[in-house]
Amino acid sequence: MRGRGRTTWWRAGDRPPGAVAGAGVVTAVLCAVAALPGGPATAAGARDSYAFDPAGRSVTGAKGTAGAPLLEAGRVYRDSLPGSGTLTYRLDLTAAESGYAPVTAVPPAGTTGNATDGIRVSLEDARGTRCSTASALFGAGLSARPLTALGQRQTGRSLCQGAGAYYLLVERLAAGGPANGTTSPAPAWDLEIAPVTEPGLAAAGPTTAPRNRDPASPEPLTGDPRDRTGGAGFTSARPLGQGVWRTGIAPGGTLFYKVPVDWGRRLHAVAELDAATNGHGYVGGALNLSLYSPVRGYVDGASLGYTGNRRSAALDPLPPVEYANRYAVLTGENAMRFAGDYYLVLHLSQKMADTFGTGPFHVTLRVRVDGPAHDGPRYDGRPEPRDVFTVTERDREAAVTGNAGGGGVGMKVLAGGGIGAGTVLLLVLGGWTVAARRAQTRASAQKPTA
Helix, strand or coil, rough: EEEEEEEECCCCCCCCHHHHHHHHHHHHHHHHHHHCCCCHHCCCCCCCCCCCCCCCECCCEEEECCCCCCCCCCEEEEEECCCCCCCEEEECCCCCCCCEEEEECCCCCCCCCCCCEEEEEEEEEEECCCEEEEEEHHHHHHHCCCCEEEEEECCCCCCCCEEEEEEECCCCCCCCCHHHHHHCCCCEEEEEEEEEEEEEEEEEECCCCCCCCCCCCCCCCCCCCCCCCCCCCCCCCEEEECCCEEEECCCCCEEEEEEECCCCCCEEEEEECCCCCCCCCEEEEEEEEEEECCCCCCEEEEEECCCCCCEEEEECCCCCCCHHHCCCCCCCHHHCCCCCCEEEEEEEECCHHHHHHCCCCCEEEEEEEEECCCCCCCCCCEEECCCCCCCCCCHHHHHHHCCCCCHHHHHHHHHCCCCCCHHHHHHHHHHHHHHHHHHHHHHHCCCCCE
């Protein structure tokens, strides 16, 4: 390396000037590169590997409405839910906007429980009127996994209208008795909360659900599957489009995918669990397939019992995405109210390991997205996050390649700028070199001249 016309050599093990600061940056970038979608760390859906949003802010829920911390739409929050009691948070909503507060609870490693263990999420107005209640449970698989439930306040309803403070309540559900058969307190579960607001319409729209939709299930796609490893959380969900996809998943593992679905288009998915290579017996709820909306609200789910033979589970027929679906009575139809990323979540029961081995087991996803796309409603304002109800050309490309959309805010910024991880690494190494040269120049300038 050169400085002021002379060559300086470093011995092995020496640090060049400026290396200390540069090393930290390079290490951070290497960590980010290793965490890119499709990395080997989560290739088989490792147990307890939920990827929280790295930009999530720590918050502490209150025991009641007094002192409840404010949650701002468009931000993600982290907290810890105790084994008993209720945590309370505050949302400030205008009269014209709908509010959504999805809560994901992540049990710690080694958690066991009953089918009815889980969480309940409610939203209330300042007078204590219940706007919504939703629960998420372990279910028939008896396997601990990330659970997501949604609290919501929708405009145009008879209850919970007007501007002001609304309160989000999160509580644990348990079958009763001490945790894990002991007298020790139940361990806390980590929480991720991602509030969203939806503005009202600029002009009056329909107030009834669409009719005359096709109730039949679309034919599953055929063809050779392509490999597509899932992400480890909502933020790192792997982009997925129409096609036949294949992944490996370990017992107790959970994989997240996101499918961009535009206004007027319809989504259908089937998950197939391959035959086991060893073992025999029966596992109830062996594979669970769940669908969540762009605001992480539950849409539909299917699960299958497993005897070692190839089995499949399919989502119920769903309507095309339309704004007026919010007036439908059925939960699945009502939730198909936004364009944006719909999340497919796979979970393989931990009990598979006891009967059929540790795997990984191969799962094939057959995803169909059909129907003519059209322009969406004209909102009187913008949602938060700003792009939550938008499907872009970049999203469609990512659904084919699977290369964009993972890793949280930092990686999204890089992907949005069209900068690959390898390019970032070269830029950092280049910056390290420049810093070293400047440091060497300063050091040379400070030495006394002969």
